[in-house]
Amino acid sequence: MSPQTPGPTAPGMDEPQHIPVLLAEVVEALAPKSGATYLDGTFGAGGYTMALLDAAACVVWAIDRDPEALTRGETLFARYPDRLHLIHGRFGDMVDLLGHRGVSGVDGIALDLGVSSMQIDDRARGFSFLRDGPLDMRMEKSGRSAADVVNTLSEKELADIIFLYGEERHARRVARAIVEARRERPFSRTLHLADVVRAEVRRAHDGIDPATRTFQALRIYVNDELGELERGLRGAERLLRPGGVLAVVSFHSLEDRIVKTFLRARSGAALRPSRHTPASLGNAAAAATFKPLSRRPITPSDAEAATNPRARSARLRVAERTAAPLLTAVAGGLA
Ligand SMILES: C[S@@+](CC[C@H](N)C(=O)[O-])C[C@H]1O[C@@H](n2cnc3c(N)ncnc32)[C@H](O)[C@@H]1O
Missing domain, CATH: 3.40.50.150 (Vaccinia Virus protein VP39)
Known part of the structure; x- marks a missing residue:
């Protein structure tokens, strides 16, 4: 199951709860x-x-x-x-x-x-590749957003980030697809980016969503x-x-x-x-x-x-x- 699978919701509450790990x-x-x-x-x-x-x-x-x-x-x-x-x-x-x-x-x-x-499950925070939301990913809610990063960095910079922080083997291909797609329409939504990545990288046998690694890379980069x-x-x-x-x-x-x-x-x-x-x-x-x-x-x-x-x-x-x-x-x- 993906780490982005929506978390549990307590009875009577709309907001998903965070279960402390270990x-x-x-x-x-x-x-x-x-x-x-x-x-x-x-x-x-x-x-x-x-x-x-x-x-x-x-x-x-x-x-x-x-x-x-x-x-x-x-x-x-x-x-x-x-x-x-x-x-x-x-x-x-x-x-x-x-x-x-x-x-x-x-x-x-x-x-x-x-x-x-709470951060992953709130689509407005823009961490999720499963739910549409603004392509944000800033834990602090200030500074450069993920949309700023994918819309402005060079293809080489994006490939390096996706390779280093996402450990994505197809980083160059993903970066090229991002740069081509943003010429048509700059990125502002999570699902736009997820769709572009999924069109480039096939789902692996383990069932992990191909967008996982690129989203992880951007989150790590945006928040240093x-x-x-x-x-x-x-x-x-x-x-x-x-x-x-x-x-x-x-x-x-x-x-x-x-x-x-x-x-x-x-x-x-x-x-x-x-x-x-x-x-x-x-x-x-x-x-x-x-x-x-x-x-x-x-x-x-x-x-x-x-x-x-x-x-x-x-x-x-x-x-x-x-x-x-x-x-x-x-x-x-x-x-
Ligand atoms: C996995 S959650 C922690 C959950 C917590 N242990 C609990 O039991 O509820 C990580 C939290 O750390 C915060 N965080 C991540 N990096 C941080 C940093 N460098 N400085 C301060 N807070 C950070 C995130 O905003 C998030 O709220």
């Missing part, structure tokens, strides 16, 4: 304690935030770049007076966003990457999602106190590779000359800022994957901040 696993990893402070960098529908606040008498700072997520989240204030703080912004700026509010350290950070069900992730990981390294835990849920290989590579570098694994070199001989290993808490990524149970199709590609990586100073200060060049 929720129990994230809460177990962060192990909330009374008096501690946590950061939920991707508030969304508040699933992680609420679970943390319910698990212990802790404080949660929650960030989301989507103003609509925060508007919805305001109702949670009444339930958690003094313990919940909502911030509009990007998790890539977490150090400054919290620093300006007098917070310089936290005991755990959760990042649940990508978009929420991979740049945000890199800044967010470095921010977490600064903000976490020793013993604090970082939990990142990713949904495709590009994101997971960035998290895995960062944690490998920061745990010293990528810096030691070989696995036979004793850690005591390498400065970098001694200065590792993270200790991975599981060797392999944690994936959803069969039961979760069966009830929530959007969970199927999820991967959780968890690591604990050591007491070492920032690795950049020791090893240099690894910023």
Whole structure:
């Protein structure tokens, strides 16, 4: 089933609900304690935030770049007076966003990457290739839209984006078709773009809609999602106190590779000359800022994957901040 399959709707509600992915696993990893402070960098529908606040008498700072997520989240204030703080912004700026509010350290950070069900399912947001809507895709509702991108970038730039961020083998062909189609009529609607892509790329045996990869690529580009992730990981390294835990849920290989590579570098694994070199001989290993808490990524149970199709590609990586100073200060060049 496509990750764009419409999400469930609660009885009596028009709006589809977001089911938190790997929720129990994230809460177990962060192990909330009374008096501690946590950061939920991707508030969304508040699933992680609420679970943390319910698990212990802790404080949660929650960030989301989507103003609509925060508007919805305001109702949670009444339930958690003094313990919940909502911030509009990007998790890539977490150090400054919290620093300006007098917070310089936290005991755990959760990042649940990508978009929420509310964003995908709301055709007006323009993320969906199944429902017609404006070709928008901006989580922040400001800046350059997906329509601006497909109508103005060169064929080569579009091919590079679709290849790199969509891992689409037919990226050149798709880019050429987009440029030809926009000469006739500039893109403004999601289904116009989806139809142009589907005419170029055949449906694969796995049944995945051919528009999936091009839409993923544009969404990542429009929102600079991979740049945000890199800044967010470095921010977490600064903000976490020793013993604090970082939990990142990713949904495709590009994101997971960035998290895995960062944690490998920061745990010293990528810096030691070989696995036979004793850690005591390498400065970098001694200065590792993270200790991975599981060797392999944690994936959803069969039961979760069966009830929530959007969970199927999820991967959780968890690591604990050591007491070492920032690795950049020791090893240099690894910023
Ligand atoms: C998958 S949803 C999170 C769902 C949440 N864990 C829950 O249980 O309800 C991702 C959310 O993160 C937000 N988001 C994505 N990238 C972000 C970024 N760089 N900074 C802040 N928020 C971001 C999106 O707007 C969306 O609301």
